[in-house]
Amino acid sequence: MRAREINKNKEVKKITIILHGKNPNILCNIIDKVAEHAHEIFIIGKPFKVDESIKNNIRNVKFIKENDLASSIIKCFEISNGDYIALLNDELKNFEKCVAEMKEIIENGADLVIGKRKNKSSIAKIFVNLLFPKSRIVDDPLSEIFMFRREVIKDIKIRPLGSKILLEILHKGKYENVKEIPIHLKNAIKTKESYSKYSRHLLKIAWKEGEIHRFFKFGIVGGSGVLLNEFLLWLLLKYNFFLILASLISVETSILWTFLLNELWTFKDRGQKKLKEYLKRLGKFNFACLVGLSLNVIILLMLVKIGIHPLKANIVGISVAFIWNFFAHNLWTWYE
Numbered sequence: 184m185r186a187r188e189i190n191k192n193k194e195v196k197k198i199t200i201i202l203h204g205k206n207p208n209i210l211c212n213i214i215d216k217v218a219e220h221a222h223e224i225f226i227i228g229k230p231f232k233v234d235e236s237i238k239n240n241i242r243n244v245k246f247i248k249e250n251d252l253a254s255s256i257i258k259c260f261e262i263s264n265g266d267y268i269a270l271l272n273d274e275l276k277n278f279e280k281c282v283a284e285m286k287e288i289i290e291n292g293a294d295l296v297i298g299k300r301k302n303k304s305s306i307a308k309i310f311v312n313l314l315f316p317k318s319r320i321v322d323d324p325l326s327e328i329f330m331f332r333r334e335v336i337k338d339i340k341i342r343p344l345g346s347k348i349l350l351e352i353l354h355k356g357k358y359e360n361v362k363e364i365p366i367h368l369k370n371a372i373k374t375k376e377s378y379s380k381y382s383r384h385l386l387k388i389a390w391k392e393g394e395i396h397r398f399f400k401f402g403i404v405g406g407s408g409v410l411l412n413e414f415l416l417w418l419l420l421k422y423n424f425f426l427i428l429a430s431l432i433s434v435e436t437s438i439l440w441t442f443l444l445n446e447l448w449t450f451k452d453r454g455q456k457k458l459k460e461y462l463k464r465l466g467k468f469n470f471a472c473l474v475g476l477s478l479n480v481i482i483l484l485m486l487v488k489i490g491i492h493p494l495k496a497n498i499v500g501i502s503v504a505f506i507w508n509f510f511a512h513n514l515w516t517w518y519e
Contacts, residue, residue, distance in 0.1 A: 197222035198286065198330075199265030201256060204273025207231040213271065214244065216279040220286060225259040227252060253343045260336060269330035270348070276367040284364055285330040294335055294358035297321055297349065298328030298366035313513055314389035317353050321363055324350060328366055331358070344384040354388050400449040401509050408441035434476070435469075442468045450517040464516050471511035475504035 200221045204210055211233055214224055223243035230246040249255040260268065267289055271278055275298070285296040299322050307325060311318045318324035329349055335356040343351040352358075389395050412433045419429035442465055446454070454464055479500035486496035 196266040196290070197264065198282075199223050199225065199259070199263040199268045200282070201225045201227065201259045201263075201268065201270045202272065203227035203252065203256075203270075206273050209273040213273065213275075213278050217271075217282045220279075220282050222265050223263060225263065227255045227259070253348065256343070256348055257341055260341070266333055267330055268333060268336075270327065272327055274368045274370055275328055276369060281328065281364070281366055282330070288362050288364070289330060289332060293360045293362045295331040295352065295356070295361045296329060297323060297326050297361065297363045299323040299363040300326060300366060300368060302368075309510075309514065311350070311385065313510065314385050314394050315350065315354065315392060316394065317392070318350065319518070320361055321353070323363065324353060326366075331356070347384075350385075350388065354392070397449055397513075398509065401445065401512070402505070404441050404444040404449055405505060405508070407444065408437040411440050412437035438469055438472050439465075441472075445512065445517075450512070453517040467516040468512065471508060471516060474511070475508045478507055479504040 198221055200217055200223070202210055202213055202224060203226075205228075210226060210231075214221075214226075214233065217224075223245070226244065226246050228246065228248055233244055247255050247258050249258050256270065267286065269282060269285060271282070275281060281298060285298075288296045303323055303325065308323075311324050315324070325347060326349055327347070329352075331352065335352060335358050337357065339355045339357070341348065341351045341355065386395070415433035415436055416429055419432060420426070424432070445468075446461075446464070454460060479497075482500035482503055483493065483496045486499060487493050491499075
């Protein structure tokens, strides 16, 4: 319904394009290429000479330079008057085609269109997906090329880090329909943000999203499973069960217990409630826990072999297994 209503609307939408990069010649070339689509163009950084023939093709070409890149982009958001806002940089290839394609997709009903890079860091994506579940709706949440409707950021405060403003929009924005298109970059975009600063920014988002609380919930559930495991093992051995049988019963019972608690508490906001999906998650949970148990034992034996006390080695093994289990269950068992 929404797409049909938009198509019926013959009003020409204004597009604001925000450019950032280091090469004035390339930026001028971008301006020339996207001029027919742009109502106004903002260039982040120090002013440089723009050919008058280029300026005449659009209404506004303005230079914006605040304290940092993020502040400059936000300033552009605040003073722009486009119905659609696009963020580009000078590493993008075929920018004219990219802008035209993103514009067409938005006109057909999308709220946000993201340029999906071919070569991106899988480790960074996993880290972002773990701390920020909303990022899982797209394949490239760290992209710096995208276009969105102004309504997406209306009445919200955006406080990004550097050019990773897409994370803030995914976190706080008002959107329903998100699309991605493949893009090609000349080189990998190198950001100035340090990994430690960027990680702290992600942790702040994770705190607001409740993912830090989820981590502690997972730890509490895991601790209750350990206590149940120990109690059952003691009880079964007291009634003369064979050690192997007693161990298997206690381990599997504790796994079922922790699965139930995680299902009802830690990950209660995720996963379909149908029996088939429930059993599928239970199977994944068992498998991931057994892998975690194997990691625990392997690390224990390896550290003991090099002279570390078994109790200390076991703590390391438990810690590694816990981290594995949290990643596995968050990004696989209850992935959504």
